[in-house]
Every structure is written in structure tokens, then in C-alpha cells.
Amino acid sequence: MKRWIPLLITILFLQACSDSDDDAVTSSSDDFDRKAMLENWADNRIIPAYEDLNTKLGSMVEAKDDFVNNPNEVNLEAVRIAWLDAYKVWQHVEMFSIGRAEQINYAFQMNVYPTNVDDIQSNIQTQNYDLSSVNNHDAVGFPALDYMLYGVGNSKADVISYYITDANLNLNYLSDLVDRMKSLTQSIVDDWKNGYRDDFVNNTENSATGSINKLVNDYIFYYEKGLRANKIGIPAGNFSNEPFPDKVEAYYHGSGSKVLALEGLTAVQEFLNGVAYNSTNDGRGLADYLDALDINATEEALSTAINNQFDDARNAIQPLDDSFADQVQNNNNMMFEAYDQLQLAVVLLKVDMLQALDISVDFVDADGD
Amino acid sequence: MKIPFFHFMPYKISSYFKKSTHSAPLAVFRIGFGLMMLISIIRFWSYGWIEKLYLKPDFHFSYYGFEWIKPIGDWTYLIFIICGLSAFFVALGYKYRLAIITFFLSFTYIELMDKTTYLNHYYFISILSFLMCFLPANAYFSVDAYHRKVQYDRISKWCIDSIKLLLGIVYFYAGLAKVNSDWLFKAMPLKIWLPSKYDLPFIGENLMQQEWFHYAMSWSGMLYDLSIPFLLLYRKTRVIAFLLVVFFHIFTRVLFPIGMFPYIMIIGSLIFFEKDVHLRIIGFFKRGIRYLQPVKVSVEQKVHAMRYQSIILPIIGLFFLIQFLFPFRYLLYPGELFWREEGYRFSWRVMLMEKRGYANFKVVNQKTDEYFYVDNDDFLTAFQQKQMSFQPDFILEYAHFLADHFQAQGHDHLAIYVESYVALNGRRSRPYVDPNVNLLTQKRSFKPKTWILPFNDDINGL
Numbered sequence: 145m146k147r148w149i150p151l152l153i154t155i156l157f158l159q160a161c162s163d164s165d166d167d168a169v170t171s172s173s174d175d176f177d178r179k180a181m182l183e184n185w186a187d188n189r190i191i192p193a194y195e196d197l198n199t200k201l202g203s204m205v206e207a208k209d210d211f212v213n214n215p216n217e218v219n220l221e222a223v224r225i226a227w228l229d230a231y232k233v234w235q236h237v238e239m240f241s242i243g244r245a246e247q248i249n250y251a252f253q254m255n256v257y258p259t260n261v262d263d264i265q266s267n268i269q270t271q272n273y274d275l276s277s278v279n280n281h282d283a284v285g286f287p288a289l290d291y292m293l294y295g296v297g298n299s300k301a302d303v304i305s306y307y308i309t310d311a312n313l314n315l316n317y318l319s320d321l322v323d324r325m326k327s328l329t330q331s332i333v334d335d336w337k338n339g340y341r342d343d344f345v346n347n348t349e350n351s352a353t354g355s356i357n358k359l360v361n362d363y364i365f366y367y368e369k370g371l372r373a374n375k376i377g378i379p380a381g382n383f384s385n386e387p388f389p390d391k392v393e394a395y396y397h398g399s400g401s402k403v404l405a406l407e408g409l410t411a412v413q414e415f416l417n418g419v420a421y422n423s424t425n426d427g428r429g430l431a432d433y434l435d436a437l438d439i440n441a442t443e444e445a446l447s448t449a450i451n452n453q454f455d456d457a458r459n460a461i462q463p464l465d466d467s468f469a470d471q472v473q474n475n476n477n478m479m480f481e482a483y484d485q486l487q488l489a490v491v492l493l494k495v496d497m498l499q500a501l502d503i504s505v506d507f508v509d510a511d512g513d
Numbered sequence: 514m515k516i517p518f519f520h521f522m523p524y525k526i527s528s529y530f531k532k533s534t535h536s537a538p539l540a541v542f543r544i545g546f547g548l549m550m551l552i553s554i555i556r557f558w559s560y561g562w563i564e565k566l567y568l569k570p571d572f573h574f575s576y577y578g579f580e581w582i583k584p585i586g587d588w589t590y591l592i593f594i595i596c597g598l599s600a601f602f603v604a605l606g607y608k609y610r611l612a613i614i615t616f617f618l619s620f621t622y623i624e625l626m627d628k629t630t631y632l633n634h635y636y637f638i639s640i641l642s643f644l645m646c647f648l649p650a651n652a653y654f655s656v657d658a659y660h661r662k663v664q665y666d667r668i669s670k671w672c673i674d675s676i677k678l679l680l681g682i683v684y685f686y687a688g689l690a691k692v693n694s695d696w697l698f699k700a701m702p703l704k705i706w707l708p709s710k711y712d713l714p715f716i717g718e719n720l721m722q723q724e725w726f727h728y729a730m731s732w733s734g735m736l737y738d739l740s741i742p743f744l745l746l747y748r749k750t751r752v753i754a755f756l757l758v759v760f761f762h763i764f765t766r767v768l769f770p771i772g773m774f775p776y777i778m779i780i781g782s783l784i785f786f787e788k789d790v791h792l793r794i795i796g797f798f799k800r801g802i803r804y805l806q807p808v809k810v811s812v813e814q815k816v817h818a819m820r821y822q823s824i825i826l827p828i829i830g831l832f833f834l835i836q837f838l839f840p841f842r843y844l845l846y847p848g849e850l851f852w853r854e855e856g857y858r859f860s861w862r863v864m865l866m867e868k869r870g871y872a873n874f875k876v877v878n879q880k881t882d883e884y885f886y887v888d889n890d891d892f893l894t895a896f897q898q899k900q901m902s903f904q905p906d907f908i909l910e911y912a913h914f915l916a917d918h919f920q921a922q923g924h925d926h927l928a929i930y931v932e933s934y935v936a937l938n939g940r941r942s943r944p945y946v947d948p949n950v951n952l953l954t955q956k957r958s959f960k961p962k963t964w965i966l967p968f969n970d971d972i973n974g975l
Contacts, residue, residue: 175722178711348711348712349712350709350710350711350712351712354712373888377886381885382885382886383885383886383887383888384885385878385883385885386883437708439704439705439939440939440940440941443940443941444941446941449941487873490871491871491934491942492942494869494871495869495870495871495934495935495936495942496936496941496942498869499705499867499869499936499939500705500939501709502705502706502708502709502867503709504770
């Protein structure tokens with residue numbers, strides 16, 4: 145019987161290891177401080193970007209209020225400028241589908257395009273709408289405003305006249321859209337600043353619910369869907385038999401799609417390198433993590449390869465028309481080329497980077513074959 | 514030194530098959546196996562994996578020749594109920610023969626429904642339960658024995674040895690597979706996997722990060738797998754070997770998501786012990802049962818004589834011949850096994866590769882040259898996409914599925930190409946399938962797949 149005792153102790157010890165979920169261990173004798181990376185993400189990138197977006201949306205609310213009180217061309221122009229400013233900042237936060245943003249499906253309430261004009265018009269006419277409803281995801285957010293600010297008339301004068309006739313209904317909807325975007329964003333900023341930030345940086349475990357795993361998956365998802373597919377691939381017709389010039393981002397604006405796509409790519413690259421938002425301070429990011437892991441010393445560093453591929457993608461997007469809709473109609477091959485360059489980075493992110501980080505896609509039994 | 518394996522030498526064959534041994538080890542094995550399987554089924558169900566893996570996906574990857582085996586909607590739950598119940602009956606030894614055959618068939622059916630979920634240990638369960646269909650595991654300490662009022666305390670020795678042999682094959686072949694340059698000289702894939710366990714208490718942020726530890730684990734894993742069958746067979750090393758089994762499997766359980774497998778192997782290894790240990794375990798069970806058993810049944814002790822042994826023995830001989838040879842079928846294929854995976858499965862190649870891929874399918878109308886790319890999310894779960902992206906037989910099957918799908922939608926003159934990249938054991942990703950091959954011109958078969966691009970690197974070893 146005696147010889148079973150050490151065995152029993154071993155089992156209990158190891159069982160304790162496997163079931164333990166206390167995260168009291170903070171001593172880090174391995175090379176890379178993951179918590180510092182999460183802190184850098186939260187404090188220097190995520191929260192500042194959300195705050196900036198919140199500020200920009202605040203300006204948009206003010207401009208919108210002026211416009212509602214006095215719908216003239218000057219005030220319209222002010223709303224339009226505020227909208228594009230905020231839309232650019234949006235490109236920096238769309239990838240962070242974590243915490244409250246994930247709970248409320250923030251990205252779906254802010255940037256589903258193409259927007260559905262029929263839904264918008266029927267909301268306006270019936271006056272009976274719930275902007276938080278899933279059915280209204282394609283009738284709210286930046287794309288809905290794109291239509292409301294640029295699509296309801298060909299010229300500024302036409303847009304103004306749209307708002308002067310049926311003033312209550314149309315201005316109300318515009319106003320509700322803007323206010324809702326502001327309040328959603330405010331709630332996310334508040335959440336980050338009231339406790340969620342600490343939850344986020346302390347959750348360093350390597351599991352499906354760990355902050356690194358979640359954010360890396362969000363990041364890749366955004367790159368593949370939000371950036372590569374939505375901004376370039378779908379309009380160019382990479383997923384269909386024919387192109388869809390009307391599915392570009394900021395379609396009604398007319399010349400916003402390239403500037404937004406480039407902003408999105410910048411956000412993606414800055415996040416990879418851990419660069420602070422709106423500054424050049426280079427903190428800990430995925431690139432540093434990959435360098436620390438260095439699973440394959442014989443080849444070019446993976447972080448370099450990914451950065452080079454992002455640069456190639458940017459170089460392929462730069463020469464495109466400011467309006468991707470025009471680009472699709474005039475010379476779609478250049479859209480395809482930009483798509484191909486973006487695509488090559490998907491491979492590096494999804495295959496090489498996920499392999500190095502050993503992040504799993506799912507919780508199932510698997511023995512690695 | 515007398516090593517029991519030598520009992521299989523030809524000159525002893527006829528006398529060997531007449532030898533008998535105590536039946537308690539097989540009875541304990543039966544109980545352990547049945548209970549572990551019951552727990553496995555309950556665990557699988559409770560995680561919602563039946564729905565997630567078998568009901569939710571629109572498409573399932575089939576084994577070549579078994580395309581007719583599919584999940585059957587909500588009735589799939591019934592298969593799991595049958596499987597779980599039969600496992601319980603096996604544990605009880607109640608209508609054992611019917612129960613173990615039912616278990617073998619239902620479990621194997623489940624595993625054949627979608628090869629996305631392939632695991633070596635599921636295959637192990639299938640072939641082990643096949644073997645158990647022929648063994649008199651209900652001879653001793655079973656409900657059947659109480660019903661027939663006859664308990665056979667001795668059975669043919671080969672019955673227990675056959676299970677030892679199967680366990681030995683699993684370990685030894687798993688060890689052979691580790692004799693390769695990636696595993697031993699690059700510490701791959703442990704060099705990727707262990708550092709990612711940084712969140713383990715005590716060892717996560719130090720030991721798991723050390724390169725020497727990755728090598729130590731690789732080498733000791735290889736030596737463990739190769740030697741453990743012999744250490745378990747040899748009486749003097751048996752106890753220490755069993756402690757090693759427990760330690761090694763619990764350790765892998767802590768590190769990797771391999772479910773019930775470690776526990777099954779630990780319980781299974783008990784069969785190597787002599788009858789005393791098993792009689793004590795049975796005594797333990799009996800004490801528990803005494804409270805439940807109102808009527809004392811007297812049981813006659815006899816030596817079990819197997820019926821149809823002359824038919825069963827050749828079947829089992831053939832079974833083991835296949836087990837010996839099947840893992841080496843990869844020799845019939847050209848190129849690097851880890852890259853091409855032709856003859857990779859069903860060969861005890863466990864945890865040998867960190868392999869990830871990306872496969873982007875292009876659907877072309879050959880008449881108009883119009884094309885579009887497929888969004889794999891439309892058809893496959895994340896898990897299916899992961900498995901599909903680096904296994905050529907999955908890629909081919911999926912391409913044909915896509916063709917059927919788009920044909921039904923009215924697309925004509927279809928050709929399907931794939932742009933794919935695969936990274937293996939830390940190497941940078943490289944193109945995997947020839948992007949100029951229309952996959953619809955390729956048919957499923959066991960022939961070498963000519964459309965896989967070369968690996969351009971070497972992994973030396975068995």
C-alpha cells in the first residue's frame with residue numbers, strides 16, 4: 145500500500161495544476177512580458193483610440209445639433225467633416241471586438257455596409273424604430289449617415305431641401321443615428337475606464353477566453369473580413385461573378401473609400417508593432433512577441449515578413465482611385481492586385497503567426513495531427 | 514532473463530495457445546474500459562460537442578469508402594445513447610458479447626461520421642473494442658457470470674496477452690514515429706507548444722520556456738514510448754513503469770487538450786499486473802456491491818473453454834498482422850510523409866506536428882473565364898477549416914463538394930482551383946497545392962496525389 149502514496153500525491157498535484165485557475169503567478173522569468181503587452185494595448189492604443197472616437201463623435205453631435213436647428217449648407221458641411229473625421233478614427237477601433245464592444249455587437253451597430261436605403265426610409269416613414277435591433281444593423285452607423293449626408297440628394301442644395309421638406313421625420317432620424325453612435329461609444333469608453341481595463345490586462349492566460357487569444361483572433365478577423373474582404377474584395381467581385389461598385393465603404397460620399405482603407409491598414413500595422421495611437425511611441429506588440437518566441441531562427445523574422453507584406457499592400461492601394469467604386473468600374477484589375485497583396489498577409493497572420501503563438505481556434509480534443 | 518514477449522515465438526505456438534491464466538485482469542480491464550467509455554460519451558455530450566461537431570456543420574468530411582456514414586440529424590443523439598449504454602453494459606458484463614459488438618459498431622460509426630475529429634485514440638478505442646468482441650471478458654466477475662451461475666476463473670492466456678500486445682504496439686509505434694529529425698534535433702513541435710503553456714502554475718513561466726526542457730521532453734517522450742511496453746512486461750520494472758505511465762499521461766493531460774485518452778491509457782496499463790492486484794480491485798468492487806445485492810448467488814468456478822477458437826485465432830492473427838504493417842504503408846508513397854500526409858493516420862503518429870494551413874478556393878467558369886473566391890465560413894466550421902487547410906484529402910473532398918454546391922446553384926463549366934499555404938513545425942508557410950490544377954479533374958483514391966507541391970526540406974527518420 146505504501147508505494148501507492150507517492151503515486152497518489154503525484155496525481156493530486158498534477159490534477160491541482162490542471163484545474164487551477166488562479167492567476168496569482170506574476171513572476172516572469174521567461175523572455176516576454178505578456179501583461180506588459182496587454183497594458184500597452186489597453187493604455188496606449190485601445191483606450192486612446194476609443195477616447196478619440198468618442199471626442200470626434202462628440203463634435204459630430206454638436207455639428208448635427210447645429211444642423212438640426214438650422215439646416216443650411218454650412219452646417220451640413222460641418223456635419224460631413226465631423227463624420228469623415230470620426231469615420232477615420234473608427235478604423236482604429238473596429239478590430240477590438242472585446243469586452244462591451246463584443247457584448248453589444250458594436251461593430252455591427254456602427255459599420256455595416258452597404259447600408260439598406262429601404263430600411264432607412266421605412267424607419268423614417270413609420271417613425272417606429274429600434275435602432276439597436278439586429279434588423280437595423282444595416283440602417284445605422286457610419287454607412288447610414290453616409291447615405292443621410294450624401295445620398296439623399298445629388299448636390300448640397302438637394303440634401304438641404306430633403307431635410308427642409310419632411311423636416312421632423314428626416315432630421316429626427318439623422319439626429320437619432322448620431323446620438324446613438326455617441327452613446328454606444330461613450331458606454332464602451334466608460335467600461336474600459338471603470339474596471340474592464342484591469343480585467344483585460346490581468347487575463348494573460350492562454351485559453352479561448354484569454355485576452356491575447358481573443359484580441360489576436362479579433363485582429364485577424366478584422367484584417368480578413370473588415371479590411372481585406374469588405375473594403376476591397378467584395379466590391380472588386382472577388383467573391384462573386386461580378387463586381388459590386390456600390391458595396392464600397394462610404395459609397396455615397398464618393399471619394400472616401402481609399403482614405404478609409406488606408407487608415408484601416410495603418411491601424412492594423414500599428415497594432416502589430418505595438419505603436420501607440422496618435423503617436424510614434426513603439427511599445428510591446430505582437431511583432432515583439434514573435435521576435436521573442438523566434439521559433440525559426442534560420443529564416444527572415446516573421447515580424448519583418450508581415451510588415452513588408454503590409455507595406456506591399458499599402459503600395460498596391462496607394463495608386464487606386466480615391467473612390468473604389470470608380471476604380472472597380474474603370475480598372476478593376478488594380479483592385480484585384482491590391483486584394484492579392486492583402487491576401488498574402490492573411491497567410492502570414494493566420495498560418496505563420498498563429499503557429500508561432502500557438503493560439504487555438506476552438507476548444508475540442510485534438511492531439512495535433 | 515525471460516521476457517514474456519518471447520511467448521510469441523513460433524516454436525512455442527501450439528503450447529502457448531493452450532496456456533491459461535487467471536481471468537481477473539481481463540475482468541478489471543473490461544470494467545475500466547466500459548466505465549471510461551461511458552464517461553467519455555457523457556463528457557462529449559455535456560460539452561455540446563454532438564451538436565457542435567455533428568449537427569451544426571452542413572458538410573462533413575468522410576473517409577474514403579465510408580461516404581455513406583453521416584450524422585443522422587437529431588437521431589445522432591440516439592447513436593450516442595446506444596454507445597454509452599453499451600459501454601455501461603460492457604462494464605457490468607451484462608449480455609457482454611452483444612454489448613461489446615454494439616459498442617464497437619456505434620463508436621466506430623461515430624468516428625467515421627466526420628474525419629475532422631480524427632484522433633489516434635479514437636482509432637485505438639475502435640480497434641480495441643473490435644478485439645474485445647472476441648475475448649471472454651465476461652468470464653469473471655460479471656452479471657453474465659451470476660446469471661449463468663458459472664464463473665470461469667481461468668481463461669486462455671493469449672486473451673490477456675492480445676490486449677498487452679495491442680497496447681505495446683500503440684506505445685512502440687508512437688515511439689518509432691518520434692525518431693525523426695524534427696522531433697529529436699529541433700525539438701519540434703514541443704518548442705512551439707510548451708512555451709505557449711506560460712499560464713501553468715509554477716512551471717509555466719520558467720521551465721516551459723527553456724529550450725533544454727523542450728529537448729528533454731522530446732527525447733524522454735521518445736524513449737518512454739519505445740521502452741514502456743517492455744518495462745511493463747518485465748515484472749521487476751513493472752511498478753516503476755506504471756508510475757511512469759501515470760506521471761507521463763497526467764503530465765500530457767495538463768499540457769494538451771487530449772481529453773480522456775491519458776486516463777484510458779493509465780487504466781488500460783493495469784492489465785500488465787498479475788492477478789493479485791486485480792483480485793484486490795475486484796474485492797474493492799465487491800465490498801461496494803455487497804450492500805446492493807440482496808440475494809447471495811453461488812457461483813461455480815470453472816476453466817473457460819473458448820468456442821470457435823479455431824476461427825477466432827486466425828482472425829486475431831490477421832488483425833495483428835494488419836496492425837503491424839498498416840503504419841508502414843506510407844513507404845508506398847513518394848515525398849515527405851508529414852507534408853503530404855499520405856498514410857499518416859491510423860499509424861500512432863501522435864502529437865508529432867504543428868501544422869497549419871490556409872486554403873482559398875477559386876471557382877472558375879471555364880467558358881467565360883469568370884471566377885470568384887469561396888468564403889469557407891459559408892460551408893465549414895472553424896474547426897473543419899483548420900483541419901481541411903493542411904490535409905490534401907480534405908482539400909480535394911471539399912473542392913468536389915463546392916462543385917456540387919455551385920452546380921446546383923446553376924453554375925456551369927466549373928473548374929476549382931485552390932491557393933493554399935501550409936506551415937509545418939515552425940517552418941515559414943509555403944505553397945501547398947499546385948494552384949494550376951483543376952481539382953475537379955482529380956478523383957479520390959489511395960494513389961499518390963501528384964498535385965501536392967514539394968516540401969523543399971528534409972525531415973529524416975522513420
